[in-house]
Amino acid sequence: MSSTTPRRRSLWADRPLALRIASVGVIGLLGTLVVGTVGIARMADQADRATELRVEGVTAVAEIGALETGIQQVMTTATADLWVPGDVPGLHEGYLAGVEQVGAGIVAGQEGLVTEQSRAVGDRLVAGWEAYVAAQDEALAAKAAGNLEQAGTIYEQRQAPAIVEINEAMGDLRGMVLANADLAVAAAQSAYETGRAVVIIVVVITGALSLGLAWFVGRGIARPVGEVVRVLDAVADGDLTQEITVHSRDEIGQMADSLRTAQTSLRGILSGVAEASQTIAAASEELSASGSQVSAGSAETSAQAGVVAA
Numbered sequence: 001m002s003s004t005t006p007r008r009r010s011l012w013a014d015r016p017l018a019l020r021i022a023s024v025g026v027i028g029l030l031g032t033l034v035v036g037t038v039g040i041a042r043m044a045d046q047a048d049r050a051t052e053l054r055v056e057g058v059t060a061v062a063e064i065g066a067l068e069t070g071i072q073q074v075m076t077t078a079t080a081d082l083w084v085p086g087d088v089p090g091l092h093e094g095y096l097a098g099v100e101q102v103g104a105g106i107v108a109g110q111e112g113l114v115t116e117q118s119r120a121v122g123d124r125l126v127a128g129w130e131a132y133v134a135a136q137d138e139a140l141a142a143k144a145a146g147n148l149e150q151a152g153t154i155y156e157q158r159q160a161p162a163i164v165e166i167n168e169a170m171g172d173l174r175g176m177v178l179a180n181a182d183l184a185v186a187a188a189q190s191a192y193e194t195g196r197a198v199v200i201i202v203v204v205i206t207g208a209l210s211l212g213l214a215w216f217v218g219r220g221i222a223r224p225v226g227e228v229v230r231v232l233d234a235v236a237d238g239d240l241t242q243e244i245t246v247h248s249r250d251e252i253g254q255m256a257d258s259l260r261t262a263q264t265s266l267r268g269i270l271s272g273v274a275e276a277s278q279t280i281a282a283a284s285e286e287l288s289a290s291g292s293q294v295s296a297g298s299a300e301t302s303a304q305a306g307v308v309a310a
Helices: 017-083 091-111 116-144 148-236 251-309
Strands: none
Touching: 017 091, 017 116, 017 148, 091 116, 116 148, 148 251
């Protein structure tokens, strides 16, 4: 009878089958939770970013619109202050207040210009505004001196070009805001693509892990079951010499232990039967020899009796 060395105990192989099978489902569930959590987090980030972009875009457009409105109001007041005859109460004061307010708005807008191109446009706006205000002051001085012709010349030669420069700069700023909005949309799209890629990668990894674990669990179950079936087939053919090599502590290992015990019991029974058969055969031979002796003795007695009778 061959002997085998018991296999080293395995923490995984000794676990119950139900636990090992359930672990596959647990891994799949955890993977789903991870995918869901990552996906939700990415979508939340994208939603927050989209909200920020909308707020930034609306704010920028509103600021440009407010600045343009302020500039137009100042220019309207300046035109009235320059060409309306006489001294209209509060008109010049309104112009000065508007100049101060628009100037503060332009300075504040300069702080939000971060790119070199936008700062260059901002510098053009500042230069155009300063040229316009300086020309208006000179034109008002000419008006005060009674020289309306000189005031008109200043307006045509200096204020009108400044107005054109201001309008062009504001148009360029508006275009930059729209361009930045396009870039923001592209960034949001990129973030969405990244989030989708992350979700897909996590799904693939989770699926691969689940399949690998399922294969590992299936192999861990199929191999010992096949070993038990092999030994059972041998027993069915009358071969009790086959050794089962399954030594785990799970249900299959318990079944293998029971089969191993059954093999030992069958070997003992068959050994006892063989010994009994040998004993019976020896007794039968002794009985046969005794019968032969009795028969020989009977024949001799009969012969002796015949002699006496004669």
